[in-house]
Amino acid sequence: MWAVDVLIAGGESTPLLLAGTGFEAYNDVSPPVRVGAQFVGTLVVALVVLGLFQESGPRSVRTVRRSPVISTCIGLPGALVIAGLAQTGYLLLGTSLGTFFGIPFVILGVTVLPVLTALGLVAVGQTITARVGRDGLGAGVLAGSILAGIAGLSLGVTLALATLGVILGVGAGARVLFAASGSTQPEERTVPPANKI
Secondary structure: OOHHHHHOOOOOOOOHHHHOOOHHHHHHOOHHHHHHHHHHHHHHHHHHHHHHOOOHHHHHHHHHHHOHHHHHHHHHHHHHHHHHHHHHHHHHOOOOOHHHHHHHHHHHHHHHHHHHHHHHHHHHHHHHHHHOOOOOHHHHHHHHHHHHHHHOOOHHHHHHHHHHHHHHHHHHHHHHHHHOOOOOOHHHOOOOHHHOO
């Protein structure tokens, strides 16, 4: 089987990667149900994540809002790596190595990607609400959840918004994670002796 046959196994318009992951079944669900499910799902995940990670969660949202281009540059390859590991783990589940290698990769993708996607959507929502004068984390959670719900009217818009959210979330999460050991706060930076007053 050639690579083209693998990529187009589900037909001309349905690649194998999308055909086997439940997108067709999700597309068959009525739009009002999708809107409600995406709104409630995003709202619950965002509230749980921001409640559990009370320091790094809001810091990730601030990081996305402060420098979205850097978060995108870091998040795009990071999201591809995490999604690739999850897909590899899913493919390994049918082999003899599946229990040892496949399950941790799938668990990594299933737990990390939705959490970081929710943080990315909260950052997008807070950016939107800041334009109308409500620059708070609660308003960002609500606006991001409403945006995710409205995107449920179309599968293409849902995929585009989820992709944007996961890229921004992974980039900000990686930046916050790797910056935790350094001096990230301005008041924690050391001043050279010649510059001290």
